[in-house]
Amino acid sequence: MAARERVLQAAERLFTERGYAAVTLRDIAEALGIRQASLYYHAPGGKEELFVQVTERGLERHRAGLETAISQAGDDLREQLRAAARWLLSQPAMNFARMLRSDMPAIRESEANRLRLIAYQSLIAPLEAAFRPALLDEPGRSSKAGSLAGAFLSIIEGVNNLPESYSREPKEALADFLIDTWIDGLRPRP
């Protein structure tokens, strides 16, 4: 089963880097040093099956990683967000927005809907649960927690997308700075 694992890893790397449409089966095969037709041994369903499997795996890994990071960070929201950011930055950026807008419409609708649900449960839900206690006094806090979770994800994904050359500082420091300004506020406190 080591061969199958290699295939999935190569496919995941390319799909997350360039997106569904921009990756060909020949690209994946070439990265593995095998022929394109050989991929059908591991994924009889072809390109779409490969993409769905790899995406589902990646999302599940994110769910586990985020839940562990948050639960081990204690009760403080700032520490929870830092831990979540560190997890996200340790992984190749999933480009959630591209996934939803460009990749999903290119595959069968039933599979797209399944993946959309898993994406919510894996990326949004764990963060939403972390934000909710901070909004105790707010009305409609549940939907607001979801919005904050989405915004947090957008920010960290943006940081993760930056080229290595962008800053001499590590990405983690940038993420921490953004988390701090978000929790403490940009406006100087009186």
Next chain:
Amino acid sequence: MAARERVLQAAERLFTERGYAAVTLRDIAEALGIRQASLYYHAPGGKEELFVQVTERGLERHRAGLETAISQAGDDLREQLRAAARWLLSQPAMNFARMLRSDMPAIRESEANRLRLIAYQSLIAPLEAAFRPALLDEPGRSSKAGSLAGAFLSIIEGVNNLPESYSREPKEALADFLIDTWIDGLRPRP
């Protein structure tokens, strides 16, 4: 010149929706009710020229829109960000991250570098200038203003990417909420 304008608009809509790789010249032609070969009258350079032209146009439009919105909003950062958000939400989401990571690598490097520069000047620079005064006391405030600008863009683009069905509230209200929590801070003030 009306025909050329129609071509560019159709191409822009499709490219921003699906990305470079997922759009074919036949898709664009079909949207216009003409044949694929006819596109070469308007863009002799083919698909790449079409993409570069519409992307450049779109970025320039964003620069003008953002600069106008921010300068007309007065001196208050909150109002400036709200105005910038309203402008961004009035336009189809450019999916900046996908553009950089998936689309740019697919075209000639010289063109990609040109577009990257224009993207910075059009999207980041105007917001960076708005953030800078709010960081007067910070060390290294210039680079931090750039990071805040990038984070702001990620957030608003995330909001703009949401499906219409996501919330009964308009996207503008969600953006305002996120701007408020960002400026005032999530932690309740003492």
Next chain:
DNA sequence: GTCTATACACTGATAGAC
């Protein structure tokens, strides 16, 4: 598990008529 060979649709692009 991986290969070769091949089918077949689609893609970007060019030439030339109207």
Next chain:
DNA sequence: GTCTATCAGTGTATAGAC
């Protein structure tokens, strides 16, 4: 400005040998 016709190249996918 748009068309038809056509091409070479590339894309996914299948069949069957090793």
